[in-house]
Amino acid sequence: MKTEKLAFVEIIGLQKDKTTILDFLHEKGILHLHSADKSNYKDLLKRDQTIELNEQISSTLLELKWLKEKLQPFSKKEKEHSFTNRELQLVLKEAKLVKNELRERIEQLSTRLEEVTSKITRAKEQKELLSKIPFKLERGDFFPRHTSKNAILLISKKNTVKSEESSPTTKKNRKTSKHTATRSKEKHLQKALKDIVRTIPHSLKETPTHAILAVPLEYETQVLKKLKVAGHHIVTLDPLTEKDNATQIRIIEKHIKELCEEEQELIEDLQRQAEKHADHIDQLFYELTVFHERYEASNQLHRTKHTFVLEGYVSERELKQIEKLHKVATVSIISRPAKTGPSKLKNNRYTQHFEFITKMFGYPPYRGIDPTIFVSIFLPLFFGFMFSDVGYGILLLFVSLLLLVKATPRKKIVYDSGFVLLICSLSTILFGIFFGSFFGNLFGFSPLLFDPFKNAKTVLITALVLGLLHLNVGILLSILSNLEKKDYRAIITGNLSIVFLELGVALLFLESTALGILALLMSGILFIANTGIMGLMDITGFIGTWFSYARLLALSLATGGIALGINIMAEQLNHIALLGPILFILLLIFGHLFNFAMNVLGSSIHSVRLHYIEFFSQFYEGGGTPFTPYTTKKTKDTL
Known part of the structure; x- marks a missing residue:
């Protein structure tokens, strides 16, 4: 039921064996590294520093991660990745070549795909809006000249001002005829626009449920603000390029078809790129991740000119695995039972x-x-x-x-x-x-x-x-x-108070009245001893x-x-x-x-x-620190 018992280990090794020791520990994946900031040696020895090289690795990882994320939606391959023990500089050089070869092409394809997808969405919205307009819409209704300089707004007349909705007058109006309600909405729209239609050029066409308003672009923000305050739902329409809305819809449908064809071509191109390069990118990313973690571990070391010290926690049952370091390097390993440390859960397969x-x-x-x-x-x-x-x-x-x-x-x-x-x-x-x-x-x-x-x-x-x-x-x-x-005080005044409470109630049900009352009295005394007279409130708390x-x-x-x-x-x-x-x-x-x-x-x-x-x-306290082994597990990664 308890978290696993750990040993605190100090590993002292030679600088020339540092890479061998770190590789061994990384491969075993059983050591939780102790923070260098909390080390017993922080005031005695210098910190090991590999910041510049690790920054280079991090930068390359970010580039590869970008490529991975862009190609991920277009590949379903699952590959198992493993560390190849190649030289770091060789992996960095290979990653740079891949990045230089693919970055520009993938960026072009991804950017264009996003643009096309956005255009398809916008075109479908415009088609849907135009199809909902309950009257014939002609380009001449909206300033036949300089149409592209005007904002065209589709206004729903179904909503009214919130304050008016909750007023007694509005509630009464809801019971009137549809004709009266529609007329009220028309007046409401006119009221919302009265401060601006007198001062700006505009075109307004209305039906009982909708209105089309065209205004110069420089007034669009002002008009939108006025209408939104009035509670109307407004959608901006693109300027008409054809003679009427029916023709415009046909042109939009043709445009959507062309965009969908381009979208499919872009997707197929990205799928080909993913099929060709995804596995290679993923393998490079995995190897550089291992290097990154190893150099991060190196930054947790303290050193002299010829030696270094590494501290960490390991499960007591796996301590013998750490001692196998003697076979691969000259080290001194000091271990002792950990008094504090991270929490390593120990549960069975179920x-x-x-x-x-x-x-x-x-x-x-x-x-x-x-x-x-x-x-x-x-x-x-x-x-x-x-x-x-x-x-x-x-x-x-x-x-x-x-x-x-x-x-x-x-x-x-x-x-x-x-x-x-x-x-x-x-x-x-x-x-x-x-x-x-x-x-x-x-x-x-x-x-x-x-x-x-x-x-x-x-x-x-x-x-x-x-x-x-x-x-x-x-x-x-x-x-x-x-x-x-x-x-022991918590046991007596906290735990046993509830035990006596349960025991007392049980004895009363079993008709052992005297013993039941005695147990309840003991429970009350213990509750009061715990937190004073207000401790009796804990009785109702437990029952609740x-x-x-x-x-x-x-x-x-x-x-x-x-x-x-x-x-x-x-x-x-x-x-x-x-x-x-x-x-x-x-x-x-x-x-x-x-x-x-x-x-x-x-x-x-x-x-x-x-x-x-x-x-x-x-009983549960929480607040523990998870045991995080120094390792990179081999996994199946999907790009």
Whole structure:
């Protein structure tokens, strides 16, 4: 349950062996480098400096990263990359050649593709706007001469001023005829423009729902501001180049077709470039990343003229791997148990997939309690209890398998999420069998244990019992943590006060009245001893925390209730002549998909919340520093 025990090591070596030692440690990937700023030698020895060379590597990496990002959307290749141990200068020279060869070409293609895509989007918007104008629009309506110097605005007359919308007068007007409302909107537009139409040349053409306004470009900002304040929706139209809007639409459609053809040619060209160069760029990027990390590590060293010192943390079980340095270089290795340090989580093949949930809350401190194993047990349990439907569980199973198949080694979070959902789907199916729910009551599935709608009280009691078990695990972990820190006062006044409270209530239920009252008195005394008379408020706080687990019942009934409602409505639609069966099937499909999506989200959020708020608050501290090994792992990278 605790984070892994580490050893603090000091490696003293010769300057001539520095590269060999760093390469060895980088290849092993088991050492967390200690910051040079916190080193015991910072006031005694000089810092090793390789800043200039590392800046050159960083600059080249940025150039390669730019190429990678530009080519990434056009390549689906997956390649495994490894360090080739070539000389740094050779890799830098090769990277420079690739950069010089491709940079200009890729930049031209990418820039032009962005321009073409933007033009296509703009042209489609203009086509859509022109097609919505409810009257014939002619170029002569907008100053036949110097048309390109005018701003043409399409104004929706459906909106009105916000202050007017909320006024009693407006609310009354909503009950009047459509004719009166339309006339009011026309007057409102005229009012918004009255301060400017007298002083500037303009052209205005109106219908009951829209208006087209053309004004000289120098007045565009002023007009837009006036109209927006008035609450109108305004869209700027490009100047007409044809005689009317119908002809303009045909020209735009032709232009869109030409742009799409050019866009496809650009994409194919970029795909060819990616197919030819992507793997090479990625390999160079990987090798330079390794060099960059090694030189960064070199900057953490302290040195004399002939020696250097490297400090770091390593797992005690991997300390023997560090000692193998003696076989490749002349070194002195000093190790001792670490008193503080980074947190390295230690979980088995099952529980490690739940680590990301713990990490999102915060790393445990060094040698602190890692709650991941309990998250891996209770989170699927709570999720299944709330979702509790065989059909939805099967759907979730397919979703989780899809995530597992699609996840790449670089996207560990996707794989872990898929694994967690897989376990949750199995729990959902199991509780669906217990509660007799298969897309609600669609298949008349009989419950193995009980029906939540007929035995809601039983489900609530079960939920609260699970909640009490969950909280007591947290209290037990808190006791263990306080014992480790020798904080006996926290155990007596904090942990035992809750234990006596639970014990007292349990004894009262078992009709051991005297013992129950005695336990409750002890609990009250300990609460007061902890934080004074206000400590008694902690009793209601604990009860409130416990009752939070009633959400297990609420979500379970919500899932089943909505499914039941969908089935009832679908059955009613099935009686409609001709279209009935089609509507029946459509409502079942989309209704259950909606219920599935909403309750997957709800069950996930509330399962995590019960851990973060109710469970972790009993014992978990967080605030630890993650163990970051000095290495670059071989991965499959997709350009």
